Amino acid sequence: MIYMDHSATTPVDKRVLDFMLPYFGEKYGNASSLHSLGQEAKKAIEEARVKVAKVIHADPSEIYFTSGGTESNNFAIKGVSFADKDKGKHIITTKIEHDCVLNTCKWLEKRGFEVTYLDVDKHGLIDIGDLESSLREDTILVSITHANNEIGTVQDMEEIGKTVKESNAYLHTDAVQSVTKLPVDVKKMRLDMLSISSHKIFGPKGVGCLHIRKGVKLDPLAHGGGHEGGLRSGTENVSGIVGFGEAMKIGEEERPKAMPRLQKLRDKIMDNVLKIDNTWLNGHPQKRLPINANFSFKFIEGESLVLLLDAKGIEASTGSACSSKSLKPSHVLLAIGLKPEEAHGSLRLTLGKDNTEKDADYLLEVLPEVVSELRKMSPFKKDYGEFE
Amino acid sequence: MYTQKVIDHFMNPRNKGKPREYDAVGKVGNPICGDVMYIYIKVNGNRIENIGWETMGCAAAISTSSMITELARGKTLEEAEKITKKDIADALDGLPPIKMHCSNLAADGLKKAIENYRKKVEK
Numbered sequence: 001m002i003y004m005d006h007s008a009t010t011p012v013d014k015r016v017l018d019f020m021l022p023y024f025g026e027k028y029g030n031a032s033s034l035h036s037l038g039q040e041a042k043k044a045i046e047e048a049r050v051k052v053a054k055v056i057h058a059d060p061s062e063i064y065f066t067s068g069g070t071e072s073n074n075f076a077i078k079g080v081s082f083a084d085k086d087k088g089k090h091i092i093t094t095k096i097e098h099d100c101v102l103n104t105c106k107w108l109e110k111r112g113f114e115v116t117y118l119d120v121d122k123h124g125l126i127d128i129g130d131l132e133s134s135l136r137e138d139t140i141l142v143s144i145t146h147a148n149n150e151i152g153t154v155q156d157m158e159e160i161g162k163t164v165k166e167s168n169a170y171l172h173t174d175a176v177q178s179v180t181k182l183p184v185d186v187k188k189m190r191l192d193m194l195s196i197s198s199h200k201i202f203g204p205k206g207v208g209c210l211h212i213r214k215g216v217k218l219d220p221l222a223h224g225g226g227h228e229g230g231l232r233s234g235t236e237n238v239s240g241i242v243g244f245g246e247a248m249k250i251g252e253e254e255r256p257k258a259m260p261r262l263q264k265l266r267d268k269i270m271d272n273v274l275k276i277d278n279t280w281l282n283g284h285p286q287k288r289l290p291i292n293a294n295f296s297f298k299f300i301e302g303e304s305l306v307l308l309l310d311a312k313g314i315e316a317s318t319g320s321a322c323s324s325k326s327l328k329p330s331h332v333l334l335a336i337g338l339k340p341e342e343a344h345g346s347l348r349l350t351l352g353k354d355n356t357e358k359d360a361d362y363l364l365e366v367l368p369e370v371v372s373e374l375r376k377m378s379p380f381k382k383d384y385g386e387f388e
Numbered sequence: 389m390y391t392q393k394v395i396d397h398f399m400n401p402r403n404k405g406k407p408r409e410y411d412a413v414g415k416v417g418n419p420i421c422g423d424v425m426y427i428y429i430k431v432n433g434n435r436i437e438n439i440g441w442e443t444m445g446c447a448a449a450i451s452t453s454s455m456i457t458e459l460a461r462g463k464t465l466e467e468a469e470k471i472t473k474k475d476i477a478d479a480l481d482g483l484p485p486i487k488m489h490c491s492n493l494a495a496d497g498l499k500k501a502i503e504n505y506r507k508k509v510e511k
Binding site for chain 1: 398401404415419420421422424425442444446447449450486490
């Protein structure tokens with residue numbers, strides 16, 4: 001099997017797994033316990049906090065462990081909104097955010113907050129001037145994803161940071177897709193908050209963190225025994241946290257070698273897939289995650305494409321409505337200007353460290369055949385025809 | 389998510405493609421929704437002698453296109469137009485609930501093809 005869906009999830013790195021295993025059966029202490037077993041767990045959590053902080057150039061005290069990206073994004077957005085609701089009720093985000101950001105914003109809109117959803121251009125980039133003119137006195141938060149999970153477009157976070165710093169608003173970024181793939185520096189980007197998920201970086205599922213800059217006040221989502229500085233109560237997921245810390249360390253250490261290799265492989269895939277007729281690239285040609293390629297193939301539908309690729313041993317994903325629970329095509333592809341019928345025929349390939357040259361060659365052999373097979377079945381060959 | 393039968397008809401679709409000779413076509417669906425089906429019929433006397441299809445859509449859309457050709461071939465027009473969405477889904481051992489309406493278009497496509505055939509004959 002060739003796995004090319006690393007933006008969905010990744011396998012746990014063997015070294016990470018080995019690092020975690022003692023924390024299930026032997027070192028199972030509750031970090032709040034006074035005895036040595038508890039203190040051993042506490043120490044392990046603090047070591048993981050140091051590892052995570054180092055990668056993003058933060059202070060360990062600014063790292064708050066959570067259950068992952070969705071919780072971190074909810075925590076950042078709701079946490080600031082509730083803490084700062086007397087300062088203002090305006091939030092700025094973009095039209096291409098992950099559902100966990102968009103649906104949190106929609107939920108807040110029902111509770112009296114006002115949200116501006118910034119447009120993006122055909123490559124998925126926001127316009128800094130747009131952001132600037134959307135900032136108001138009562139804007140309390142700007143939340144913009146660093147690298148988009150579907151089309152891989154990378155926003156200029158330093159520019160965004162500079163712009164937001166001129167205002168009263170806090171800046172949050174979802175860095176779930178970019179950490180360990182791109183340099184991420186909370187100081188250079190002037191971030192107040194940043195979300196990370198462990199299972200996207202060869203760590204275990206169910207763990208992640210929110211970075212909260214010192215001095216930024218958030219209301220907690222979960223109240224209880226006062227864990228994580230009183231901001232995220234609940235007994236810590238010790239094995240998960242230590243695995244996450246180790247995955248961050250390994251990912252960042254390997255980044256300088258791994259990413260150029262994967263980018264080269266991705267470029268080879270991009271160059272060759274784009275030779276298929278009626279096919280184009282979604283997202284920015286250069287400002288994109290080194291592991292991401294996203295294509296649209298006209299006249300076919302993405303779920304069929306993904307299932308036929310799966311039958312040939314290649315795991316990928318699509319922004320087609322037919323593969324989603326909502327039966328709506330990807331809001332990201334629509335936001336960059338694709339027509340619904342074009343959004344249905346999309347394919348996302350996201351590489352990871354296990355992918356080889358041989359995998360890319362096999363994909364390039366199989367994909368054109370599968371596309372052609374589906375197009376032969378399709379009533380459309382040159383255009384979408386006319387419909388009553 | 390899909391039954392073995394759906395996967396079988398999706399991976400090995402029966403009677404796919406536009407037949408060389410046909411009397412009428414039924415076009416259903418909409419590219420905006422992601423599923424479009426063209427059902428082609430060749431009628432001999434009052435019976436469906438040949439049936440083929442062209443479909444853009446998900447595995448449910450393709451497998452239902454394939455299945456209706458097995459259900460309708462050799463049937464009289466009156467018999468064939470009685471085939472329902474449920475008949476097709478049942479013959480495939482079921483479809484995911486969310487796919488029952490959006491992708492299960494083959495019965496509508498066949499009805500439309502029969503309707504178009506009758507209009508043509510009346511002329």
